[in-house]
Amino acid sequence: MSVPYEFDIAIIGGGITGLSAAFHLQKLGFSRLCLFSKEADHSTTAHAAGFISGGMADNFTRLSHPRGIATAKQIWDFCDHAYDSLVEYLQKAGIPHQNGERLRWMISEAEVAEAQKAVQQLHAEGLAASWQATSPSTSGVSSPRLLGTQNEGQRATAVSLPALLHQLRADTRVTTFGEAQSFQSTGDGIEVTHAGGKVRAEFLICAQHLSIADLLPNLAEALVPFADQWSEYQLHDQSKVLPWKPGTVFSWQHSHIWGVVTGPGTLRIGGGRYLRAMAGIEAKVASYEQKIMRHLAEAWNGLWPELAIEPSGTGFGIRDCRPCDELPLIGPMFGEGRVLVATGYMGQGLSLGFTAGRCLAELIADQPTKLPRLLWPERLRSLPADKGEES
Ligand SMILES: Cc1cc2nc3c(=O)[nH]c(=O)nc-3n(C[C@H](O)[C@H](O)[C@H](O)COP(=O)(O)OP(=O)(O)OC[C@H]3O[C@@H](n4cnc5c(N)ncnc54)[C@H](O)[C@@H]3O)c2cc1C
Numbered sequence: 001m002s003v004p005y006e007f008d009i010a011i012i013g014g015g016i017t018g019l020s021a022a023f024h025l026q027k028l029g030f031s032r033l034c035l036f037s038k039e040a041d042h043s044t045t046a047h048a049a050g051f052i053s054g055g056m057a058d059n060f061t062r063l064s065h066p067r068g069i070a071t072a073k074q075i076w077d078f079c080d081h082a083y084d085s086l087v088e089y090l091q092k093a094g095i096p097h098q099n100g101e102r103l104r105w106m107i108s109e110a111e112v113a114e115a116q117k118a119v120q121q122l123h124a125e126g127l128a129a130s131w132q133a134t135s136p137s138t139s140g141v142s143s144p145r146l147l148g149t150q151n152e153g154q155r156a157t158a159v160s161l162p163a164l165l166h167q168l169r170a171d172t173r174v175t176t177f178g179e180a181q182s183f184q185s186t187g188d189g190i191e192v193t194h195a196g197g198k199v200r201a202e203f204l205i206c207a208q209h210l211s212i213a214d215l216l217p218n219l220a221e222a223l224v225p226f227a228d229q230w231s232e233y234q235l236h237d238q239s240k241v242l243p244w245k246p247g248t249v250f251s252w253q254h255s256h257i258w259g260v261v262t263g264p265g266t267l268r269i270g271g272g273r274y275l276r277a278m279a280g281i282e283a284k285v286a287s288y289e290q291k292i293m294r295h296l297a298e299a300w301n302g303l304w305p306e307l308a309i310e311p312s313g314t315g316f317g318i319r320d321c322r323p324c325d326e327l328p329l330i331g332p333m334f335g336e337g338r339v340l341v342a343t344g345y346m347g348q349g350l351s352l353g354f355t356a357g358r359c360l361a362e363l364i365a366d367q368p369t370k371l372p373r374l375l376w377p378e379r380l381r382s383l384p385a386d387k388g389e390e391s
Contacts, residue, residue, distance in 0.1 A: 004175060006200050008032040009364065010192050012180045012215070013207035015043035016350055017342045019168040020357025021205050026172055028365040033173070034199055036180035036192065036208075044209055044349065046165060047316040049230040049268050051260035052351040053102045053249045054083040054155030055127070058326075060118040073125045074372050075327065079348065080127075080155075081370050082355035087157055089354065093167045097159040100248030100261060104150040107252055107303065114254075115150040128153040140243040141306045156249035158260045159350070180208075183215060183339075190338050203364050206333070206341040207357070210321050216333060216341065222380045223321045223329070223344060227283035230259070230270030231293045231315035233300070236308040238265055243307075257299055258347075266312065269296045288317035322346050324380075330356045331376030332363065340364070341377055 008030045011018045014037030022033050056063065056079050063072035090097045106112045115131055122129035133148045183192045183204055190204040206212050213220035235242065241264045244250070251258040251271075259269035272292045273280040293311055301308045323329050323344035330352075333339040340363065342356035359371035 007034045009203045010034050010201035011205040012036045015045035016353035017207035017357050020354045021360050022172040022174050024358040024361035028361055035174040036177050038179040044318050047318045049270050050161045051158050051249050052086055054080045057255050057347045060122050061114050064121055078372055082351040086351045086354045095163045095167050097157050098247035100156050100245040102152040102156040103250045105146055105252040106148045107145045112147050143303055145303050158247045158262055204339045205360055209343055212343050222324045225319050225321050227280035227286050227319050228273045229288050229317035230268050232313035233267050233309040234312035235265040236310050272296050286317045286319045328352055328375050329377050334378045334381040
């Protein structure tokens, strides 16, 4: 059988973003889809820690302080929508997942001040959050370091990533090709060159994460890569049980350390990238560091000495990217008619990648979308659009 050449949409990248774009395009009636996928099982998605949560990984004040409350609310709402959309998919598809609370633990006076302000602002905007100063009974265990907890309610979930990826692949019918090498506009479409030849499509979605700039050099300086890692741990005393439900997502030290409860006595903890040279910024390769793995256990044990943990398995060191202005990059690519991009989720790419795929599908289908225009790449262009160019 000959390989088709003409497609409605070509998608580069077989991680959560690309698969979600294919899934949602198909739901909107597009049937001729092709997906370029390099090292499918080595995607960032496949190695993520497997949790999602509402709102943003950074606290609300991190957005409201530089950008104002209205913009912070708009972004927070979008992230909440992303969380709800993925949870809905997990539920409908019967993908194993566990729901818990989203907790931010505060261990310094500066964090306490930040949390109290964030909770006040979240409340004023009608968003869920509460603040509790620590008392010995806060969670049934005492901590010598904990000053208080910001609780954003039951807005966190641990998910089986192999099951999620398997289901998304099963739910999409696409013609697959290997690595996409280049593309060029043909006026009324896009021609993509790959190792086995060329294909033509009406639109191209670039969902290849850190490699996006290889094909879209105008984004090269805007996408700042960083390296981080997570590891598996278990309670040292296995007769004990963690006081938080599996699915609970936590962070402390301004989200430099983060993790998820995965079972009664097991958890995944990530972060500590400040121990890497230049805090992992501009890392060219991912690496898994034993010293960071040990540091994360020590940091936990200092916070929760009654719940001491030890490494119980491995984890992964992976690279992610923060756009230079610390907002995700989702939408039509400036200067390139018919090309759309999605990347830069700053540590919450499972829910944002899933929703980005949906939003790009909606833009292509000219359907209403919840994507704020603020997230479009156009904000990074330094020159006005050429006359007649799509904006
Ligand atoms: C340590 C760590 C843990 C994390 N844990 C979580 C977590 O628990 N929850 C969460 O929400 N987020 C987490 N993240 C972030 C999240 O993993 C990413 O944001 C997300 O997986 C990115 O998905 P993606 O589909 O955009 O990219 P990817 O999953 O990387 O997919 C892109 C794919 O494109 C392929 N590709 C590249 N170039 C080409 C080409 N030219 N042709 C064809 N294919 C190409 C790549 O090989 C890759 O398979 C974590 C990040 C780090 C650093």
